[in-house]
Amino acid sequence: MRKQTLVFTVTSLIVAGLAVALNLVAFPRDMALTRGISSFASSEVVGQKLWNESPVQLLYTFMGGGIILNPGTPGDGGFIFADRLLLKYGEDRVGLENPIVDLRGSNNSEEIASFRDILRDTGYESVTPCPHDYQQTCTVYFTWNRDRTKEQDIVMVSIRVGEFEYAMVDDSLVQVGGTP
Amino acid sequence: MVNWPVTIGLGVLQFGSYLLFRTNRIMSFPVAILLFVFSASLVVLLKLLAPAVNATIGLLVLCALVAVLGFILLKEKSWISVVTALGAAGITMVVFVSSQLITRFWGLSSIGFGDGQTVLNISESFQSGIYAKPDALIGLKRGFGLPAYQSLGFEGEFLVGFLPIVFLAALVATYALLSFVVQNKLVRNVGFASVVVVLVSTESVARHIYLMNTHTLLWAIFAVLLTGLLKFAGGEKDTSTWAMVLIALGTGSMLRADNLLIMAPVLVFLTWVMRSESTAKQLALWAATFFPFAAWATVLDFGLPVVGLLGFPLIAVAAVAVGWLLMRLMKLDWVKDKTMQRSGVVVLGLTVLVAMMFSPSFWTSLENLFINLFLGEGLWGATPLVSLVAYGVLVVLGRGPSSEMQKWLFAFVSGTLAVLMMAKFGDGLSQSATLGGFARIGWGDSLNRMSVYLIPAVVALLLSRGEKAWLNFEQNKQEDHTKTGSGSKSRSQR
Numbered sequence: 001m002r003k004q005t006l007v008f009t010v011t012s013l014i015v016a017g018l019a020v021a022l023n024l025v026a027f028p029r030d031m032a033l034t035r036g037i038s039s040f041a042s043s044e045v046v047g048q049k050l051w052n053e054s055p056v057q058l059l060y061t062f063m064g065g066g067i068i069l070n071p072g073t074p075g076d077g078g079f080i081f082a083d084r085l086l087l088k089y090g091e092d093r094v095g096l097e098n099p100i101v102d103l104r105g106s107n108n109s110e111e112i113a114s115f116r117d118i119l120r121d122t123g124y125e126s127v128t129p130c131p132h133d134y135q136q137t138c139t140v141y142f143t144w145n146r147d148r149t150k151e152q153d154i155v156m157v158s159i160r161v162g163e164f165e166y167a168m169v170d171d172s173l174v175q176v177g178g179t180p
Numbered sequence: 181m182v183n184w185p186v187t188i189g190l191g192v193l194q195f196g197s198y199l200l201f202r203t204n205r206i207m208s209f210p211v212a213i214l215l216f217v218f219s220a221s222l223v224v225l226l227k228l229l230a231p232a233v234n235a236t237i238g239l240l241v242l243c244a245l246v247a248v249l250g251f252i253l254l255k256e257k258s259w260i261s262v263v264t265a266l267g268a269a270g271i272t273m274v275v276f277v278s279s280q281l282i283t284r285f286w287g288l289s290s291i292g293f294g295d296g297q298t299v300l301n302i303s304e305s306f307q308s309g310i311y312a313k314p315d316a317l318i319g320l321k322r323g324f325g326l327p328a329y330q331s332l333g334f335e336g337e338f339l340v341g342f343l344p345i346v347f348l349a350a351l352v353a354t355y356a357l358l359s360f361v362v363q364n365k366l367v368r369n370v371g372f373a374s375v376v377v378v379l380v381s382t383e384s385v386a387r388h389i390y391l392m393n394t395h396t397l398l399w400a401i402f403a404v405l406l407t408g409l410l411k412f413a414g415g416e417k418d419t420s421t422w423a424m425v426l427i428a429l430g431t432g433s434m435l436r437a438d439n440l441l442i443m444a445p446v447l448v449f450l451t452w453v454m455r456s457e458s459t460a461k462q463l464a465l466w467a468a469t470f471f472p473f474a475a476w477a478t479v480l481d482f483g484l485p486v487v488g489l490l491g492f493p494l495i496a497v498a499a500v501a502v503g504w505l506l507m508r509l510m511k512l513d514w515v516k517d518k519t520m521q522r523s524g525v526v527v528l529g530l531t532v533l534v535a536m537m538f539s540p541s542f543w544t545s546l547e548n549l550f551i552n553l554f555l556g557e558g559l560w561g562a563t564p565l566v567s568l569v570a571y572g573v574l575v576v577l578g579r580g581p582s583s584e585m586q587k588w589l590f591a592f593v594s595g596t597l598a599v600l601m602m603a604k605f606g607d608g609l610s611q612s613a614t615l616g617g618f619a620r621i622g623w624g625d626s627l628n629r630m631s632v633y634l635i636p637a638v639v640a641l642l643l644s645r646g647e648k649a650w651l652n653f654e655q656n657k658q659e660d661h662t663k664t665g666s667g668s669k670s671r672s673q674r
Contacts, residue, residue, distance in 0.1 A: 004653060009370050015570055016374035020381040022562035030559060030623070032386040037287040040337045042300040045289070053292035060557070060622025061294075087551055088621040124292045 028084060030054035031126060054126045055142045055168050056081045060088060062144065065152040069176065070098030071168075072131055072158065079140075079158065079166075080129045100131055101176050102160040112161055119143055119167050130164060137164070144170040182280050185236045186332050186339065190216055191273040192243040198265040199250030201420050204360075207407065209272065210353035210400045211424050213346060214431040215246060217397060220329035221434040221472070224306050225479050231309040235332060275348070280341030289390055290343070293624070296392030299327045303338055306331035313481050323436030324476040326394050338392075346396045347389045351376060353403030354636045360407055361585055361640045364647050371643040378566070379635070384559040384623060388632060394435045395632050398442070403636035404428040405446045406592060410585050412453040413517075422461060425450060426468040433472040438603045440473060442633070445524060445595030449588065451503060452510055452520045459507065466503030470496040521587045524595035531598040539605070541617035549619040549627065557621050558628040571642055578648030586644055589637045596637075600630050 023029075034052040037045070045051060059066065068085050072078020073096050085094045104112060123143030130138035141161075148154050148170055155171040190212065197212035198205065223238035254261055282288070290296050299322060305312055306327055313319055333339040355372055362368040379385045388396045408425035411417075429447065432439040447469055454462050474496035484491025509515065535542050552558025554565055582590070604618040604627050619627045 004650070004657075005366055008366065008650065012370050012374040015566065016377050019378045019562050019566040022566070023378070023381040023383070027556040027561040028559065029383050029561075031291060032383050033291060033390045034289040035287060037289045040284070040289070040333070040340050042304040042336065042338050045338075046297045046300050049292065051290055051292035051296065057623050058292075060620070061624035064620060084557065087555065087557060 028056075028081070030057055048121065049124055051124070052126050053124045053142075054081070054128070055079070055140050056084055058124055058142045059085065059156065059168075062149050063154055063156055064088070064150065066093070066154040066156050068094045068156050068158075069171070070095050070100055070158050072100045073097065075134075077131055079131050080134060100158040100160055100166065101174075103174070104160065104162070116141075116161050116165065119161065119169070123167070123169075128166075131160075131166065139165050141165070141167040142169075143167070143173070145172045148172065181284055182277050183332075183334060183339065183341075185240060186342075187273050187276050187280075189219075189236075189240050189243040190276055190345075191269040192240070192247045193219070194272040195265045195269040196243070196246035196248075196250035198268040199254050199261065200246075201424055202254075203418050203420050204356060204407070204424070205268075206352060206356040206359060207404065207424060208268065210349040210356065210404060211427055212272065213349040214397070214401065214404070214427050216243075217325055217329050218427065218431045218434055218472075219243060219246075220332055221325045221431075221476065224328040224331060225324075225476055227309055228306070228311060228479055239332065276341065276345055279344045283341040283344070283390075290392040291387055291390075293392065295322065298322050299330065299392050300338055302327035303330040303333075304336070307333075307335065311480055319480065320437035320477065320482060323394065323439075324480065325431065325434035325436075326392075326397075328434075330392075343390050343392070343396070346400065350396050350400040350403065350632075350635075351379075353400045353407075354639055357403045357407045357410075357636050357640055358643055360410055361589075362643045362647050364650055367643060367647045367650055371646055372639070375639050375642070378563055382559070382561050382563045384561075384628070385563075385632060385635075387559070387623070393629070394439075395629055397435060398432065398439065398630075399632045399635055401428045401432045401443075402446070402592075402596075402633050405443070405450065406589070406636055406640070409446060409449055409453060409592070410588060412450065412457075413584065413588055417454075417457065422454075422457070422464075426464060429465060429468040430472050433469050434476060437473060437477070438606070440469065441599050441603055441606075442596065442630075443469060444599055445527070446592060447503075448506065448523075449520060449591065449595075451506060452515075452517075455507070455510055459504075462507055463500055463503055466500045467496075470499040517584070517587075521591045524591035524593070524598070528594040528598040531601050535601065535605070535618060539617060545617035545619040548617070548621045548625070551621050552619065552623075552625060552628045553631075557623070558625070558631075559623045560628075560631075567638065567642065571645060574642065574645035574649050578645045578650075578652055580648060580652070583644065583648075586641060589641050589644075593634055593637050593641075596633060600627055600633070603630075 031052060031054055034050070037050050039045065039050060059068065066089070068089060071082035071085065071094065074080055074082050077099055078096065079100070082094070082096055103115070119141035123141040126140050126142070127137050128140050130136040144154070144156070156168050157171050157174050157176050159167050159169065159174055161167050193215050194209065194212040197208040197215060201208040201211055219242040220239055223233070223235050223242060226238060227233040227235050250265070251257075251262075302311070302322060329342070330338040358368050358372055362371070404424055405428050408421050408428070411421050429443060432443050447465060450465055451462055454465070474492040477492040478489050481489070482492065483489045487494060539545070553560050601618045619625055623629070
């Protein structure tokens with residue numbers, strides 16, 4: 001009985017350990033919850049979009065028929081999750097070869113700061129390994145013109161708006177050239 | 181920082197629940213949580229009808245009534261019973277206080293989700309005693325019970341720290357189900373501990389710890405209902421089990437309109453296994469399922485064409501009549517346990533057939549379901565694959581005919597999957613932008629999120645097979661000893 005108990009316990013631990021290890025390392029992980037929320041007031045949570053969600057899940061939920069113009073190439077300046085998007089959108093609708101556009105070069109700092117405020121006010125925030133350096137963590141703002149929710153062929157543009165700040169917005173908010 | 185009125189109310193409910201559910205004390209905690217949700221919903225309904233009602237005081241009064249009822253119904257009024265019930269209440273309160281403190285200290289909250297934001301808007305309006313009725317379908321879909329109990333938070337806030345308690349209740353309810361299904365303590369405890377660790381590491385499940393939605397409550401509700409189903413099917417009939425089933429059905433009904441469809445298979449199964457009980461007890465199941473929904477739908481001013489606000493009360497009465505008809509049909513000779521157990525698979529098969537014939541995106545949906553469950557985009561990680569493989573191995577090791585409990589669990593899983601698909605098709609029909617599929621890629625897909633409803637049944641199936649494997653191994657050892665002349669008596673298998 002003791003040997004059987006030991007075998008059963010050890011086997012359960014090994015199987016559970018394997019599943020946990022695979023869950024943590026081998027499969028996509030977005031986020032499980034929002035941390036560090038600044039308020040629990042319902043109106044502020046809703047109005048200021050205090051709840052976080054990853055860009056991937058937001059794309060899946062709200063831009064199912066969209067085109068992801070320039071998420072970049074993972075490992076070469078692109079979002080770490082960019083190749084996951086191929087499963088849903090296909091190669092025709094995800095421009096992995098198109099790099100993320102850095103808005104800091106083409107706009108003055110005041111314009112950028114003002115635009116970042118709009119992104120913070122209207123968008124969902126999440127954190128992700130920085131496309132320019134996966135060892136560091138960056139904030140990603142995800143926002144879109146709500147009138148275009150679930151619009152077929154809506155184009156989502158990836159931009160850099162700060163040293164550690166990126167965004168994904170629809171092309172009514174930012175215009176860049178190119179096709180997927 | 182700490183919402184003391186709600187904390188005390190929850191403690192008082194736990195006290196009453198502990199006394200009332202003597203035959204399954206572990207289940208008293210999840211049932212207390214369901215009672216809280218139901219009571220809170222009732223009080224908010226009253227407040228909407230009579231704005232002078234103070235929701236918090238009303239809740240405390242209801243909680244006290246439950247506690248008094250528990251004490252009155254306690255057959256042997258010993259100090260030990262009261263003290264242990266107080267202990268249970270104390271532990272529940274400490275856990276809830278801890279959850280509130282941890283949640284506030286670390287600023288923990290739900291992931292961003294459109295449905296959740298709608299719930300917050302509704303709960304905020306409930307705090308003001310008003311209800312801005314949205315379009316009918318959205319209003320019925322967003323439901324009532326969740327924004328109702330969330331409105332018991334501090335002024336302007338939702339009920340901080342309560343959602344993790346619901347998650348804990350779902351886990352405890354699952355363990356309580358296992359306490360009935362798996363008799364071997366080692367298999368049950370080691371198995372459950374392993375399962376919990378894997379579930380918490382599964383991001384799709386971990387999201388539900390703080391998710392502003394009703395899924396975790398339904399997980400707990402189904403664990404309670406399954407326990408009741410298996411107890412009655414096994415011939416264990418007691419009033420407290422019937423009462424906890426009523427509470428679970430009533431709470432599910434208070435939450436959302438589509439729960440009426442989603443709970444339908446288990447309601448039918450429960451009606452069957454309770455066929456030797458009185459007509460009143462059986463009909464009470466149907467009343468508990470439909471009348472709470474009719475109450476909130478009517479108070480919130482949802483009516484139907486022609487009959488207006490009488491619409492949903494009439495539907496509730498009609499549903500109870502359907503229940504009575506079903507009870508008559510169940511008296512036919514050809515209706516047996518086997519018929520009912522197979523009906524789950526039959527309904528699933530028919531649903532899939534209809535979907536194949538009429539949904540242009542059936543195969544795409546199937547592919548999406550595969551991507552969600554096995555390729556990670558539904559955030560289930562390796563858990564479905566490891567579970568399937570583990571189950572396959574245990575079926576081989578624990579070979580033998582399925583037990584009656586396992587047959588009921590299969591019936592539940594297949595029947596519930598069918599109605600989840602039907603609910604999804606219903607969603608699609610109401611939103612012209614969708615293609616009529618039953619699954620889309622991503623965690624946000626409702627079928628992907630609602631898969632947590634199946635966790636109690638799947639875990640019970642897995643561990644019951646584990647127990648069978650254990651018994652087979654023991655029996656083989658006994659037979660080996662007998663063959664070699666060691667001579668010990670063989671044990672009878674379950």
